[in-house]
Amino acid sequence: MSRAEAIARITGYFDEGGFFADLARRVAIHTESQEPSQKPELYRYLTDEMRPSLEPLGFECRIFDNPVERGGPFLVARRHEADGLPTVMSYGHGDVVRGYDDQWQEGLNPWELKKVGERWYGRGTADNKGQHTINLAALSAVLEARGRLGFNVTLLIETSEENGSPGLREFCAAHKALFGADVFIASDGPRLAPERPTVFMGARGVFNFDLTVDLRAGGHHSGNWGGLLANPGIILAHAIASLTGPTGEILVPEWRPPAIPNSVRAAVAGLEIDGGPEGPEVDPDWGEPGLTPAERVFAWNSFEVLAFKTGNPDNPVNAIPPRAGAHCHLRYVVPSDPEAFMPGLRRHLDAQGFGMVEITPAEDVMAATRLDPEHPWARWAIASLEATSGKAVAVLPNLGGSLPNDVFSEVLGLPTIWVPHSYAACSQHAPNEHILEPVSREALQLMTGLFWDLGAGGTPAD
Ligand SMILES: [Zn+2]
CATH class of the missing domain: 3.30.70.360 (Alpha-Beta Plaits)
Known part of the structure; x- marks a missing residue:
């Protein structure tokens, strides 16, 4: 089987409704981590949905209670193929913000995935169930096409990200040995523009x-x-x-x-900020004088x-x-x-x-992180995404928004590569959260190509 055949396989999964069905099942679980009464749903997401999806792919799954009382459980799933192969750590969060059930558009319900035109509505479609569902499906497509992955995987699914990720840092620090890896690749947050494949390597x-x-x-x-x-x-x-x-x-x-480093300035040069048709217009004269809009949000x-x-x-x-x-x-x-x-x-x-x-x-400070856009793993990932899409990838040294990325980059010491599958006007955290059908289809292809390449040799880990 070839790379192209693996990508054809994942495209079939999308076109024949497999992705919709998998995501619909996940959206239906009320994993509202800010509601203490929904804690059993957080466990159910891991035991009844993640584990049965991962074990057939050869993942060994363990569920851990959160060391912090208000935090939800963690799933650590490992697929060890062989020593000497590259190991990737991936991450997702199974929890969502509150549904706000009565505030959605007529005919929509946060817990029922619904397609309206090119939009697929449902709580967690963008943040983060849709994104980790894409990545797990891509892993599965490579495994089926190649018969093996060609790399080892450690996957961490947390269930309290929307509650500030309590316990995540302590958990990763205490179980460092579980998370030894060559690179971290995960998905969350928005693309720079809906049609533009994007990578970011840290967060403000x-x-x-x-x-x-x-x-x-x-x-x-x-x-x-x-x-x-x-x-x-x-x-x-x-x-x-x-x-x-x-x-x-x-x-x-x-x-x-201090002054913006040249590698960062070069990476964001020419990035146009586009929130999609319903996003707001950038105010040209707001913020630090002399900086481009991309420099203002990604480098300042x-x-x-x-x-x-x-x-x-x-x-x-x-x-x-x-x-x-x-x-x-x-x-x-x-x-x-x-x-x-x-x-x-x-x-x-x-x-x-x-x-x-x-x-x-406030007590909680989220740290800033950034990987140099010239890092070998960053260059490797960008090359793979460009090979699949035929498009110039938008490279953000860090996201404008914030993520607990320092747990992975600082506590675990991994080079962190994020490949977001959402877009800025997705209504994440608000009523009417949705993903875009063409972006999701392309994202499945991109991630299949990326995981194919990870197992094909010639990576920075070799
Ligand atoms: Zn969120």
């Missing part, structure tokens, strides 16, 4: 914090006290305004990354005010509010130092006369 980090100005116990009538009492909303607005220029340029020195840090509240916005009264608060965050790239973010902010606010602004950083 995310750092959340609250800013508060709390001046007094209660509100006071604005007629009797206006002009006499300081307004916390105005103070906080000025404090926030001192953090960026009027078009979002970051002014806190510790929040700004951004600061956002996510929510800002003073008084009672739903029911304003004639009073000077006692308090104002804002929930903010930074998305940041390698090699920014998150340890310096809050001391830098404190120094900056104090210097501007905003000593009364309190800073409360």
Whole structure:
């Protein structure tokens, strides 16, 4: 059997409805990890769906309880073919965000996969059941076509990613021996544009914090006290305004990354940001001046005010509010130092006369990661995807969004290659989540080609 025949086989699986059927069964399991009452469903996804799919392919499956109480179980599935072959680690998450069942478009239900035109709707289609279903089907197609894979696989399926991946780091650190590999290849997140095969090798980090100005116990009538009492909303607005220029340029020195490395600049040159027909337009003059849109989202840090509240916005009264608060965050790239973010902010606010602004950083920080686009495994994967698709692959040194990738890149020390199968306007985390039929079909072909090539020799592991 040849590479082309393996790809023909996976195309048949898609065209004859095999992919739809496999994904429909998985979508139907209510794996809402943010709902503690659904924990049995998290186990069921692993025991009744993943294990019976993987064991016939020669995977040895083990299910582990999460070391963290609120976390769901892990599945580790290993297929060891022979010593001396390359070993790939892969990953997926079987949990989804809440269904929000009553907010979907007429005729749609989050737990029932439904095709409407080129869109396949269902909770988890994009994030992440559809994506790992594609990768498992591709492995299976290579195994059938070649009679063996030509490499070893260790697969980790977690079930609390949408809950912040509690226990993932501890679990991987404690079971490092299970996850020895040459390369990490997995799928999550969006392509740069729907028709453009994409790889990313890391993720921006995310750092959340609250800013508060709390001046007094209660509100006071604005007629009797206006002009006499300081307004916390105005103070906080000025404090926030001192953090960026009027078009979002970051002014806190510790929040700004050093110059963009040439390899990163070269990788993102010419990438056009396209959220699909229903995505928003990029604001040309927002963010760091002199950077292209791709550099702003993939190679720079951004600061956002996510929510800002003073008084009672739903029911304003004639009073000077006692308090104002804002929930903010930074998305940041390698090699920014998150340890310096809050001391830098404190120094900056104090210097501007905003000593009364309190800073409360969130406990969970997601680290930034990035693999050099010139890394041998990155070049190998890009070449394979280009051979299958005949298209130029979009190469992102890191995703704009955030993933627990540092567990794989730092704790396990693996070169990490992500091949996303979704697109930016997929409504992931919202009602009407969906995947696109042509993207899914192409993704199955791309992953079959990639896994074929992994077992064909001549990889960076040899
Ligand atoms: Zn998600």
